[in-house]
Amino acid sequence: MERDEIDLEAALNDLEGIVTKLEAGGISLEESLVLFERGMKLVSLCQGKLDSAEQRIESLTGKLPEDLAVIRR
Amino acid sequence: MNCSLTQILTVSEINERIKGRLDADPRLHDLWAKGELSNVTNHRSGHRYFTLKDRESQLSCVLFKNNGLRLGFDLKDGQNVLVFGDIDVYRPQGRVQLIARGVKLDTGLGFRHLEFEALKKKLSSKGLFDLERKRPLPKYPKRIGIVTSPDGAALRDVLRIIGPYPARIILSPAKVQGQGASESISSAIEALRGRADVVIVCRGGGSIEDLWCFNSEAVARAFFECDSPVISAVGHETDVTIADFVADVRAATPTAAAEMAVPDVEAFRDDLHLISTRMVRALWSYLERKEECLEYLERSISARRMYALLGEARQRLDYLGERLGSSEKDRLDAMRIKLEMLERRLSTASPLDTLGRGYCIVKSSRGIVTSAKDVLPGDTLEIVLADGRVKCRVMDSEKGEFSDGEG
Numbered sequence: 420m421e422r423d424e425i426d427l428e429a430a431l432n433d434l435e436g437i438v439t440k441l442e443a444g445g446i447s448l449e450e451s452l453v454l455f456e457r458g459m460k461l462v463s464l465c466q467g468k469l470d471s472a473e474q475r476i477e478s479l480t481g482k483l484p485e486d487l488a489v490i491r492r
Numbered sequence: 493m494n495c496s497l498t499q500i501l502t503v504s505e506i507n508e509r510i511k512g513r514l515d516a517d518p519r520l521h522d523l524w525a526k527g528e529l530s531n532v533t534n535h536r537s538g539h540r541y542f543t544l545k546d547r548e549s550q551l552s553c554v555l556f557k558n559n560g561l562r563l564g565f566d567l568k569d570g571q572n573v574l575v576f577g578d579i580d581v582y583r584p585q586g587r588v589q590l591i592a593r594g595v596k597l598d599t600g601l602g603f604r605h606l607e608f609e610a611l612k613k614k615l616s617s618k619g620l621f622d623l624e625r626k627r628p629l630p631k632y633p634k635r636i637g638i639v640t641s642p643d644g645a646a647l648r649d650v651l652r653i654i655g656p657y658p659a660r661i662i663l664s665p666a667k668v669q670g671q672g673a674s675e676s677i678s679s680a681i682e683a684l685r686g687r688a689d690v691v692i693v694c695r696g697g698g699s700i701e702d703l704w705c706f707n708s709e710a711v712a713r714a715f716f717e718c719d720s721p722v723i724s725a726v727g728h729e730t731d732v733t734i735a736d737f738v739a740d741v742r743a744a745t746p747t748a749a750a751e752m753a754v755p756d757v758e759a760f761r762d763d764l765h766l767i768s769t770r771m772v773r774a775l776w777s778y779l780e781r782k783e784e785c786l787e788y789l790e791r792s793i794s795a796r797r798m799y800a801l802l803g804e805a806r807q808r809l810d811y812l813g814e815r816l817g818s819s820e821k822d823r824l825d826a827m828r829i830k831l832e833m834l835e836r837r838l839s840t841a842s843p844l845d846t847l848g849r850g851y852c853i854v855k856s857s858r859g860i861v862t863s864a865k866d867v868l869p870g871d872t873l874e875i876v877l878a879d880g881r882v883k884c885r886v887m888d889s890e891k892g893e894f895s896d897g898e899g
Binding site: 426427428431434435437438441442444448449451452455456458459462465466468469471475476477478479480482483484486487 | 631632634642643647648651656658660661662663664665680683684687757760761763764767768770771774775777778781782801804805808811812
């Protein structure tokens with residue numbers, strides 16, 4: 420999953436599911452680690468997405484005032 | 493009535509009665525009168541007298557000095573004005589007149605107001621304002637459409653708020669005041685069809701005339717037909733336009749609209765942090781439960797598999813550790829130490845370790861040999877040593893106490 424493509428809502432839903440499963444227990448160490456790893460990967464993808472420094476703005480007419488070409492946080 | 497039918501009254505009494513009637517009628521007080529000025533007279537006392545007329549009729553008016561101080565413009569014949577005040581009778585002359593308390597130039601807003609109300613009624617009857625059709629805003633929009641002037645402060649206000657949130661921002665430029673603005677706004681909304689998850693239509697504050705383009709049927713239709721939820725933010729909180737009634741959500745200002753359109757990024761970060769803490773904690777307590785299990789298994793032979801799993805777990809923890817924040821890293825380090833400890837405890841229980849110290853395991857075709865009675869001369873045995881196996885044949889077996897140095 421590319422950072423730009425990540426769907427925050429879906430990721431958050433996935434994470435909820437993973438945490439619930441991990442907390443419920445009753446799964447093998449193997450499975451726990453797989454879930455944990457996937458969860459941590461999702462967390463870091465989301466964080467990466469939030470950290471992406473540049474905000475892209477595009478105009479349907481193709482023209483943008485200069486101050487808006489790149490919005491920095 | 494007991495008195496004579498043809499009651500005789502003095503002129504004063506009649507005017508008094510008329511005044512009484514007029515004073516008692518609330519519709520003749522605090523009213524706005526609309527008409528054209530004529531016979532404007534600026535008296536040296538500071539009071540101003542004029543006549544308000546329309547095509548069929550006229551009305552005498554007086555604006556006393558203290559009421560006319562904050563007028564802001566000169567009264568001139570021919571001006572179209574709105575006059576605020578009360579109807580009274582000037583008894584010395586028996587004249588009904590309007591005592592003005594304020595005069596405004598009539599810029600046609602009276603008509604506009606009627607136009608506004610008529611359009612509102614029409615669109616309401618067609619269901620454009622129905623609450624049932626208001627759509628909820630997406631929680632995590634990926635594409636945010638903005639319809640506004642590229643040069644306006646409203647756009648910058650919106651971008652400042654949604655800046656930290658990662659989404660594609662698609663500006664659909666529109667003319668938001670003056671001639672052709674309504675058409676520009678509606679086609680800018682239309683241009684976003686299929687391109688946005690939520691649309692913000694905004695402009696900053698301005699005069700009623702400036703905002704008037706948001707009171708058109710074309711804009712109302714464009715809002716209504718937009719394929720994603722629309723947030724309207726036109727002017728200031730007190731400015732309400734037809735567009736606001738059709739929008740899925742009305743925001744008081746462009747800034748407020750932006751806040752509604754995107755989730756709070758800091759809250760989102762907090763959620764992520766909480767989730768990773770919960771995952772680490774869950775895995776931690778899982779390992780603790782496994783440790784309890786291990787205590788039972790410590791003396792068991794089948795430690796090899798746990799070994800493999802622990803080794804794998806350690807490797808993964810190493811791998812994950814490289815990609816985590818420091819607080820998660822600390823917890824992972826603690827986990828790693830725990831894993832190492834478990835490994836050490838496993839290894840002391842391992843039979844391989846014991847073999848290394850000179851012991852061996854003897855197996856026959858019937859399993860592990862633990863008694864001299866288990867073997868017969870001629871049996872083939874397998875001896876498991878730390879570093880390999882030996883096959884041998886039994887020559888003799890003898891039951892008895894084991895003593896070092898014998899045989």
